[in-house]
Amino acid sequence: MTREERERQTRKEGIIDAAEKLFREKGFDNSTMDEIADAAEFTKRTVYSYFINKEDLYFAVALRITRYYVSVMLRESGTIKSCAEKIEKAGKSYFMFFQNDPGGFKIISFARTIHNFEKESPHHAEMVKESEKIFEFLKGVIKQGQSEGSVRKDIDPLMTAYYLAESIVSILEMFSVNRPESELFGVNGEKFLEFYFSMILDSIRPAKIL
Numbered sequence: 001m002t003r004e005e006r007e008r009q010t011r012k013e014g015i016i017d018a019a020e021k022l023f024r025e026k027g028f029d030n031s032t033m034d035e036i037a038d039a040a041e042f043t044k045r046t047v048y049s050y051f052i053n054k055e056d057l058y059f060a061v062a063l064r065i066t067r068y069y070v071s072v073m074l075r076e077s078g079t080i081k082s083c084a085e086k087i088e089k090a091g092k093s094y095f096m097f098f099q100n101d102p103g104g105f106k107i108i109s110f111a112r113t114i115h116n117f118e119k120e121s122p123h124h125a126e127m128v129k130e131s132e133k134i135f136e137f138l139k140g141v142i143k144q145g146q147s148e149g150s151v152r153k154d155i156d157p158l159m160t161a162y163y164l165a166e167s168i169v170s171i172l173e174m175f176s177v178n179r180p181e182s183e184l185f186g187v188n189g190e191k192f193l194e195f196y197f198s199m200i201l202d203s204i205r206p207a208k209i210l
Contacts, residue, residue, distance in 0.1 A: 015036065015046075017040070019039075019058070019060070019061050020064070020107075023107055028110060028114075031054075033048075033053075033054055036054075051123075052117070052120060055114055058110075062107050063130065069093070069097040070131075070133055073094060074137055076090075083148065084145070087141055087200075087201065091168045091193075092197075102176065106176065111124075135158070138161035139158050139160075151206070152204055164200065
């Protein structure tokens, strides 16, 4: 990487830093490119030389957060041999991300709802690639479990990987919005997650012969 490329990358990271701080504090709708440019101490023209619009910049912030939690999830799950435990560990790693960084979780969740400009955004494309790493990991674990006999052979690995990933995301998004309601009914988040994993793992295990 040349000196010019390093300087350009440093400026880009500075803009993303400023944008992430504002998006965490004010959300996407209430943050403007003028505010982000001021916070980053660049002109708005400079900001637009790195990002095509606010959506693209939001995807860049979401990409950074996604890369972090995906790397942690894959690292922690990759050292475990049992297929069921790998799936459970991956889910619990995401739950810890949800618990420890609720602001980052909200950014990722909201990024999933932005559909305008997603095809034009290079950062959205990179975010999708990062997410694909999770699906490929889960698909590989399911295939391994099928060959070992610990996972049902009648289920499609890709469809099952998508089902597992989307269901845990949906559960956590539900809790992020309806936590007071769940607590009103006496539902403890961590205990519910343990129950969820026992149910989800039972659904992909071979049926026991009685």
